Amino acid sequence: MSCTVGRLVTEGVAVLGEDTSVAEVARVMAERNLGSLVLARDGRVVGVFSESDLLRRVIGAGLDPAILAVGEVCTRNLVSVTFDCDCLRALAKMQTHQCRRLLVFRGDHLLGVVHITDLAHALADRTRRKDFLVNTLGGLTLILALGVIGFLVYVFPEVLHLAGATLGR
Secondary structure, three states: OOOEHHHOOOOOOOEEEOOOEHHHHHHHHHHHOOOEEEEEEOOEEEEEEEHHHHHHHHHOOOOOOOOOEHHHOOEOOOOEEEOOOEHHHHHHHHHHHOOOEEEEEEOOEEEEEEEHHHHHHHHHHHHHHHHHHHHHHHHHHHHHHHHHHHHHHHHHHHHHHHHHHHHHO
16 A cells, blocks of 8 residues: 555644634634644635744744734645655755655645654554564575475484385385
8 A cells, every 4th residue: 555645634724814813713712723834815725834834934023923924934835746746755855945844735636744653653654564474484484495395304313214125226
């Protein structure tokens, strides 16, 4: 089974308007235990606002989250993949664009956001499954080899006896 980002998106993504206050966005993120929210204008994705944006662009800059529109401080350089994108390719895209989140689309429909930790866990699980399979097949091969060796040790005296009897005629 291959790892695709579409399998990692389990539920709909939270989307708010870009004119929503940062304080309201932070409240929604806290309520839903989210690390980021997608921002939209007229039904189209225009940005992503993350915990990092909150810390660096709002709190760190000394801005007032109650009066600041999230659209003024969100990330606009959006990086996306299609739902059928391979996990390794998605990870490479994150590295190329130096980002930790990818928007996942099926056509024009936003399915959700995949974080770098989601990809890391999925790839680690895939590796563990492969390791289990390799170890199981290796173990079965060893058992078979030991069985053949045991059989040969058991029948070797008989083979020597037959060989001696055949050569002695």
